[in-house]
Amino acid sequence: MEVDLSRIRPYGDTLDDGYMQLSFTLPVQCDAKAKKAAELLSEKMGLQDVKVVYAHNIADSFSFFIVYGRCIHSVDMTAINIPEVDVEFMSYDEINGFIEKHIGRKVVVVAACTGTDAHTVGIDAIISMKGYRGESGLERYPWFVTYNLGSQVANEDLVAKAIEVNADAILVSQVVTQRNIHIDNLTHLAELVEAEGIRDKVLLVMGGPRISHELAIELGYDAGFGPGTLPSHVGSFIAQALARRIRDSKEQQRGCIHE
Amino acid sequence: MRLEVDMSLVDQARSAAESIADSIQPIIDAYTTTSIERTVLRLLWVDGVDENNVPLPNIIVDQAQDAGLLEDGIAYWIGSAMLHTGLTLRETIGALSHGDIIFDRIPGAYDDAVRALVEDEAERTCKYIKERRLERERLILEKDSRVPPYLYVIVATGNIYEDVIQAKAAAKCGADVIAVIRSTGQSLLDYVPYGPTTEGVGGTYATQANFRIMREALDEVGRELGRYIRLVNYCSGLCMPEIAAMGALERLDMMLNDAMYGILFRNINMQRTFVDQHFSRMINAYAGIVINTGEDNYLTTADAYEEAHTVLASQFINEALARRSGLTPRQIGLGHAFEMDPDMTDGFLYELAQAEMARIIFPEAPLKYMPPTKHMTGNIFKGHLMDAMFNLAGAISGQTIQLLGILTEHVHTPHLHDRYLAIEGARYVMNNTRHLRDEITYKKGGIMEKRANEVLRKAASMLEQVAKIGLMSAIEQGMFASIKRERTGGRGLDGVIKKSERYYNPFQALFMKELTSPDFSPLLWGNPANRQGGGAEEWR
Numbered sequence: 198m199e200v201d202l203s204r205i206r207p208y209g210d211t212l213d214d215g216y217m218q219l220s221f222t223l224p225v226q227c228d229a230k231a232k233k234a235a236e237l238l239s240e241k242m243g244l245q246d247v248k249v250v251y252a253h254n255i256a257d258s259f260s261f262f263i264v265y266g267r268c269i270h271s272v273d274m275t276a277i278n279i280p281e282v283d284v285e286f287m288s289y290d291e292i293n294g295f296i297e298k299h300i301g302r303k304v305v306v307v308a309a310c311t312g313t314d315a316h317t318v319g320i321d322a323i324i325s326m327k328g329y330r331g332e333s334g335l336e337r338y339p340w341f342v343t344y345n346l347g348s349q350v351a352n353e354d355l356v357a358k359a360i361e362v363n364a365d366a367i368l369v370s371q372v373v374t375q376r377n378i379h380i381d382n383l384t385h386l387a388e389l390v391e392a393e394g395i396r397d398k399v400l401l402v403m404g405g406p407r408i409s410h411e412l413a414i415e416l417g418y419d420a421g422f423g424p425g426t427l428p429s430h431v432g433s434f435i436a437q438a439l440a441r442r443i444r445d446s447k448e449q450q451r452g453c454i455h456e
Numbered sequence: 457m458r459l460e461v462d463m464s465l466v467d468q469a470r471s472a473a474e475s476i477a478d479s480i481q482p483i484i485d486a487y488t489t490t491s492i493e494r495t496v497l498r499l500l501w502v503d504g505v506d507e508n509n510v511p512l513p514n515i516i517v518d519q520a521q522d523a524g525l526l527e528d529g530i531a532y533w534i535g536s537a538m539l540h541t542g543l544t545l546r547e548t549i550g551a552l553s554h555g556d557i558i559f560d561r562i563p564g565a566y567d568d569a570v571r572a573l574v575e576d577e578a579e580r581t582c583k584y585i586k587e588r589r590l591e592r593e594r595l596i597l598e599k600d601s602r603v604p605p606y607l608y609v610i611v612a613t614g615n616i617y618e619d620v621i622q623a624k625a626a627a628k629c630g631a632d633v634i635a636v637i638r639s640t641g642q643s644l645l646d647y648v649p650y651g652p653t654t655e656g657v658g659g660t661y662a663t664q665a666n667f668r669i670m671r672e673a674l675d676e677v678g679r680e681l682g683r684y685i686r687l688v689n690y691c692s693g694l695c696m697p698e699i700a701a702m703g704a705l706e707r708l709d710m711m712l713n714d715a716m717y718g719i720l721f722r723n724i725n726m727q728r729t730f731v732d733q734h735f736s737r738m739i740n741a742y743a744g745i746v747i748n749t750g751e752d753n754y755l756t757t758a759d760a761y762e763e764a765h766t767v768l769a770s771q772f773i774n775e776a777l778a779r780r781s782g783l784t785p786r787q788i789g790l791g792h793a794f795e796m797d798p799d800m801t802d803g804f805l806y807e808l809a810q811a812e813m814a815r816i817i818f819p820e821a822p823l824k825y826m827p828p829t830k831h832m833t834g835n836i837f838k839g840h841l842m843d844a845m846f847n848l849a850g851a852i853s854g855q856t857i858q859l860l861g862i863l864t865e866h867v868h869t870p871h872l873h874d875r876y877l878a879i880e881g882a883r884y885v886m887n888n889t890r891h892l893r894d895e896i897t898y899k900k901g902g903i904m905e906k907r908a909n910e911v912l913r914k915a916a917s918m919l920e921q922v923a924k925i926g927l928m929s930a931i932e933q934g935m936f937a938s939i940k941r942e943r944t945g946g947r948g949l950d951g952v953i954k955k956s957e958r959y960y961n962p963f964q965a966l967f968m969k970e971l972t973s974p975d976f977s978p979l980l981w982g983n984p985a986n987r988q989g990g991g992a993e994e995w996r
Contacts, residue, residue, distance in 0.1 A: 258625075
């Protein structure tokens with residue numbers, strides 16, 4: 198099977214047949230006209246050979262459709278460039294060893310679920326002793342000092358805490374993303390960190406089920422971690438990024454002296 | 457033959473839970489809270505906001521607190537003000553809120569005189585709430601003939617008018633119970649927002665106007681369908697008793713109302729919570745509301761297999777505390793959840809064992825069974841299957857309230873057709889297995905029986921340990937959900953006030969008088985036998 202990465206399209210039953218399924222609801226009663234509307238809408242979305250395989254009346258004034266069709270579009274995958282977190286994943290012992298060797302002191306992390314978000318699942322998975330998927334959270338690492346401020350923390354309080362404890366990294370978790378509330382909140386935090394003049398002192402890291410590294414970079418963060426992230430992933434990143442920063446700033450200082 | 461659990465262990469666990477509840481009763485008796493006093497005002501028909509949108513109950517209770525008078529109960533000082541000025545209740549409230557009367561300048565009246573005056577007003581409210589309860593009972597008798605599990609779905613658009621559209625559509629698909637999810641963060645507001653609301657994040661604000669709008673909509677669709685559609689909201693957070701009062705006045709049918717949830721998961725002060733939950737549950741009891749406890753939350757972070765006993769232990773404690781508020785066992789909808797890792801071999805057996813166990817230990821409780829959420833991944837196809845297994849467990853184990861799983865859990869708050877698919881799936885499974893429960897016997901000494909007894913044993917020993925050190929110390933040590941909370945930590949402690957000897961709250965006595973009467977037995981659920989022509993057409 199020869200896959201042309203410059204023209205990639207869905208695979209249903211044979212290469213390049215473009216088959217895909219979708220389902221949606223239209224706010225009208227389910228009749229022949231509604232079904233035709235669903236078909237036309239699907240065609241507008243770039244499907245051909247559209248089959249409305251299921252149409253069902255929901256509560257008199259809505260109709261639900263399941264549709265199959267062949268996608269006429271294709272995508273050039275060779276032109277895609279996605280920013281990925283620059284990190285080499287290490288184990289618990291490796292991370293502790295790395296910090297001891299390259300940083301030489303404990304790394305201070307403050308973490309919180311900010312804004313109105315009350316879901317601490319993500320931040321607890323990364324920080325708490327219990328951790329996630331059998332991996333301990335950063336709290337257990339001897340070379341990390343962690344402050345988990347919990348949920349519904351104001352950005353101002355998070356930044357104040359970071360300054361108070363001289364944090365190396367701020368971890369912020371966002372679970373609720375309805376109406377893109379997380380974007381406003383994360384942007385606000387980045388601005389605050391900047392305004393307080395500590396942006397070059399702390400690593401800004403975001404996480405959550407709808408978070409990507411791409412989004413993190415876009416909003417001026419150092420890294421973003423999505424679902425399935427383990428404590429050691431975050432720990433590896435913080436250790437390596439911090440070591441890099443320390444090394445860079447030393448080199449810069451040397452540079453200054455030479456001048 | 458049902459699953460056999462060691463009933464002597466059940467007795468042991470229950471008596472430990474009783475002494476746990478006893479241990480915090482002195483605090484409940486000795487203190488009141490700003491929220492309770494605001495509730496007293498709400499029950500005296502104080503409603504509305506000032507030009508800055510501050511609710512009148514807050515304005516008046518804050519004034520009394522600043523004057524150091526709240527220890528006597530707001531009712532005492534409102535009564536004194538009425539006697540002093542000769543104004544009516546309504547006029548007094550108006551004068552206080554405009555600053556025409558100042559608490560500092562009101563002389564305290566004789567207790568008996570105050571009581572004679574306020575008691576009349578309070579009785580009027582009690583009568584009104586009771587009428588709403590009887591109204592529900594009439595509707596249930598007339599229209600409610602469902603065979604449990606009752607199908608419970610959630611709406612959460614943020615806009616009450618959009619919620620109404622979704623709720624009506626869900627009812628027409630077969631939903632029996634509609635819960636309006638609250639806007640994220642409302643639990644930490646120390647006031648209740650006012651009026652109809654159209655903006656909310658992750659849910660819709662619980663306001664009395666929103667309650668009324670949804671109640672009317674569900675009554676309307678219920679009339680059309682010939683069924684009674686139940687309405688649920690959240691009686692939790694810093695305004696627990698106030699929301700209970702609003703729900704009682706607007707004939708809500710169920711309230712999420714847990715004795716410890718706020719402490720553990722919202723970091724609300726434990727003294728505040730214990731005092732608030734007691735009065736809020738009293739109101740719920742009197743209004744004929746079924747409470748839903750929140751044990752499912754224990755499993756959102758902890759492992760459902762390892763921590764199953766904490767769910768059971770919490771159920772015992774919730775039961776003991778709820779009984780002390782006058783709730784009948786049939787009003788105590790204890791919560792539990794289907795949250796085991798789907799990769800676990802025999803996971804369904806363990807789930808079913810625990811669901812059966814809960815059924816046996818709390819025979820009268822309308823158990824509320826919560827769907828998989830933690831292990832839902834965004835793979836909606838697998839998620840739909842997991843929900844089917846959950847529905848099967850609910851049907852076999854005879855749950856009362858089945859909170860339907862939604863295939864898009866973990867992706868977004870349910871879309872209209874997500875709810876339709878959930879209801880359709882549940883109806884399919886439950887109709888197809890309607891009498892399976894009666895046909896099943898469990899193997900003696902089998903995997904399931906062993907599992908149930910193991911969980912029970914662990915729960916009983918945990919409860920005995922908690923009883924030994926006291927509930928507050930146990931929470932301080934992180935014995936529940938591995939979360940440590942301090943006695944004087946968390947939000948809302950500044951609203952906890954020691955009662956004076958003269959303390960007066962007319963409603964506690966009025967409610968408890970009825971609740972402790974042997975005749976108190978609100979009708980909560982319909983009888984399938986009421987259906988004309990038998991129950992066969994229900995799942996048509």
